[in-house]
Amino acid sequence: MYSLFKIVFFGSVIILFELIILDFITINNIRPDFLLIYLLYISLTYGRLKGLLSGFLLGILEDFISGTLFFGLSALTKTISGFFFGNLSGKFRKINPIFYFGYVFCVIGFNFFIYFYVSNQNVFTNQKGLFFNIYFYAFFYTLIFFFIINYIKPINSINYLKDR
C-alpha cells in the first residue's frame, strides 16, 4: 500500500515536471507521454499487479489534470499498459532482448492507438492518413524520450522487487 502511495506521489511529481517543461518540448502539437515511460519502469520494478494498479491511479490522475473530454480513457489505456509491462518484470535475462524491447514498443504503440482511436474516431474514419501520421509522430516522439531515459537508467538495471 505504501509503495502505491509512493508511486502516485512520484507520478504527480512527473506530471508537475511535464506541465512546466511541456511548452519547450511540444513539436507541432505532439507531446511525449512521460507518465507512460514512468509506468513502464514501475511495472518492471513491482510487477504486474502493482503495475496495473499504478496505471489505473496515474491514468485517473492524468485525466483530472488534462481535463480531457474522455474522462477515464487514460485510466483504461494505462491499466492495460501497466498489466502488459508487468509481464516483463524480472524477465530481462530470460528473454531475447529484441523480443523484450519489441514487446515494450508494441505495448506503447497499443496504448497510443487505443487512446487516439477512442478520442479521435472521426479522424480515423475520415482521414486515415492524418490519423496514422499523428499517431506515429507521437509514438516515435515518446520512444525518443524512452531511449534517452533508458540510456540514463537502463531497464536491465532495474531490481525486480518481490514484495508484490
Next chain:
Amino acid sequence: MRKIVSYIIDNRDYVTFFITIILSLLILTNNQSENIQNIKSKFGFINYYLNLPNMIFSDLFYLKEKNKLLNEQIININLENSKLEHLIVENNRLKSLLEYKENSNFSLLTSKVINFGISPFSNSVNIDLGSDDNIVPNLPVINVNGVVGKTINSFSKTSTVQLMTDYNFRLSVRLENSGTVGILRYKKDNIFEIWEIPKTTDVSINERIITSGFSDIFPSGIFVGKVVKILEETNFIHKIILVKSLTDFSNLEYVFVIENNK
C-alpha cells in the same frame, strides 16, 4: 466458497486487471453523467494544486495585471472593429432586405493560460478561471486574433479549454463576402479547412472567415481566420477552402472567455 476465494487469491493479477478495466470502462461510458461530473468537481482541487507551482513560476516572468488590462482593451477594440467590418459587408449585400439585429455586448473575462494539456493527442490548455468565476463548459474562448476554442471542463479555480487545433473541434463559420456557411476543422500547421463550400461560391484569397452564429456556443461575427488557398478538384462536388488562423496556438498567454454573449 473457499475454492472461489483461493482462486481469486491465486489469480489476483487477472481479477484486479478485470475489475480495473471494467471500472475504467464504466467511468468512460458515463463521462457526462451527473455522478462523474460531481466527482470531477469535488476533486477539482487536485488540478488546481498541481498547477499551482507552474502558475507561481510563470507569474514571476510576467507583469500580470498591466498586461491583462491592455489586452482587454485591445480585444474589445478588435472585436468592435471585426463587428463593424462584418456589418458593412452584410449591409451592402442585404441592404433593405434584411434587418440585421446586432447583439454584440460581449462580457469578457480575462484569463491567463496556465499550461498546455498533458495529453499527447488532444490539444487543450488550462486557464486560471474556474467555476468560482462562473465559468461553465461550452463558453467561447477568444484572443486578439479571433477564436481560440471553447471551455470543456471547469474546476473551482481552473478550466480546460479545447483549442481549435484539436482534431475533434468543429466550428460553424461563414465566408464574409458571400455569406456561405461551412464547418471548419483543423488540418495541420495552423491551417484549417472548410469542406462544405459549393463550387458556385465565389471565394477569394485573404477573404475573412467569421463565426456563423449557427451555434449555441459561438456568437456570430467573431473573426476566425483568412482564406489562404482554394482547392477545386474535378472529382469533388465541393470546394475545399484552406484557412489560416492568426493565432499562434503554441504561444498562448492570455485569452478571453465570453461570459454571456447575449
